[in-house]
Amino acid sequence: MAINWFKYSSPASFYSLAGKMIPVFVVASVILLVAGLYVGFFVAPTDFQQGEAYRIIFIHVPAAWMSMFLYVVMAFWAGIGLAFNTRLSSMFATAIAPTGAMFTFIALWTGALWGKPMWGTWWVWDARLTSELILLFLYIGFMSLQAAIDDPRRADKAGAIIALVGVVNIPIIYFSVQWWNTLHQGASVSVNQAPSMATTMLMGMLIMVLASWMYSIAVILKRTRVIILERESHTAWVAELRKKEAVR
């Protein structure tokens, strides 16, 4: 039996599907978060150079990865919405932005806290740090532009253009440590090389990355549901939903 994927591109059916999926991702994110923090803080050994301060990687690296990844996903769905005029994809992009901005902020903030004792400074204007700060501004720009335009369909289009233009920044962030001399160190984990990290440290970090994924999916689905309700509040199915909720 073929699954009719297009069925779920309608906000009404996506609303109920997302409602069923959210609890699964919430539970998964809590379990992975507890496991990841346990491995990170109790199982993983101390680092030979940085001592205990290296444990920032269990928050900093997942946050930095998510900040870049979520931006690409956001731009992708915003672009799809712009090209095909599909309402749900634009709503999804709008729902991703605050979570992406939060992870960007966490990456910058934890990096600054770590930088002071390790590097000797809170902040330097090197290519990696500056491009990540630009990413934060892109997220904020996307959100404020959408908030400034009253008509949601026009807001989607304007936001999509910012999101797509900003995509050029992602490879710049990722490769900045290879292309230029930066204070920020190179990647410890990459596709074409064995990770330069002890196994338990790597495990802790990867579990935290998975936890961040599950968290992001749960929160973004929830936010998409809210946006769907807001924008479809005039439709028959939302009215029916309201009636059902009132009875309960």
Place this chain on the structure above:
Amino acid sequence: MKPRHKKLAIIASGVTALGVAAILVLNAFQSNLVFFFSPSQVVAKEAPIGKSFRIGGLVAEGSVQREDSSTTVRFAVTDTAETIPVVYTGILPDLFKEGKGVVAQGKISANGIFEADEVLAKHDENYMPPEAAEALEQAAKAQKASLAQ
């Protein structure tokens, strides 16, 4: 071509054009995006002499000398090809160590010594427990010894 495919093509070519533009701009700004200069670049006079700039490399083994009465430190920054002597007064970051990465900001004085007003540690991407680091060091020593024989 359907209108929505046309739209997709316009968006795709727009993003591609932006990407190319970004590559060209970054290429043009290449030298300004460099956070520090290596000792070899300084010797080759690629660094802005007379102005404040950053120098980066490894702290040369056995070069760190601390003055007893003050926080003045003398050390040398090397990229294995060239070495530049540095003098700095102030508190060094935790990761400052011989044989490890360092970035210093300051000016080259007339006598060729780099007078730093700020010293930052640049560490590498390796993370491991102290025992593993020790084992690696021992292995390197053993290899050196066997090469010497």
